[in-house]
Amino acid sequence: MFSELVKEFHKKGIPTDKPDFYDHPNFIKEEQRDPSYLIKFAKFVAEKPYSNDYIEKAESIIFDVAKILSKQLLDNGCQGACVDISGILARILELKGIWCACIKGSCTIDFPQKSNEKTTYFWSSDHGEFTAGHAWVFAPPFSIVDISLKQQLYTGTKKIISLKLSW
Structure with a gap:
């Protein structure tokens, strides 16, 4: 799941190296298209290996x-x-x-x-x-x-x- 999310975000030009990457303009653009897109960020945080x-x-x-x-x-x-x-x-x-x-x-x-x-x-x-x-x-x-x-x-x-x- 995590690697799939990373691929999706990177494919859409969304860097995932910072904890607030949901503020990136490309993420915001995707969220405007799909209001539930922020849930993918939460899933990323939950699935990320630490x-x-x-x-x-x-x-x-x-x-x-x-x-x-x-x-x-x-x-x-x-x-x-x-x-x-x-x-x-x-x-x-x-x-x-x-x-x-x-x-x-x-x-x-x-x-x-x-x-x-x-x-x-x-x-x-x-x-x-x-x-x-x-x-x-x-x-x-x-x-x-x-x-x-x-x-x-x-x-x-x-x-x-x-x-x-x-x-």
Whole structure:
């Protein structure tokens, strides 16, 4: 799959040597023709082979950046900012040479049974002017880097439990 994606991108004049190659004019042109083309970028990131040295470096950088941004998000009291902060996190990681993709989708949160809290859902919708139900970053070696989950619009016990989540 990875080699097929590399061939396709190169055939269309899209260099694949930088983590933000989806900003290349030829990639943008393809994405304008096919709005789902960005999914191929995410597949590229997921299928790309990474060295052990890269994985160690990436893990350290991701932890450091996520910790700083998470603190900023909490200090500023931003709630429901998952799309914005995930985009910022992805851009910072790319600038630091980390391969990642911002993922927009839905999220279901089951709270501990003893909390007596009902499941919380952040749905994506196929109709209307919605950006996403939720957003996070995929950045190998992590499948999910989500620094905004504890900053959603929770109340009561849900808020107390969510604040125990950490980066």
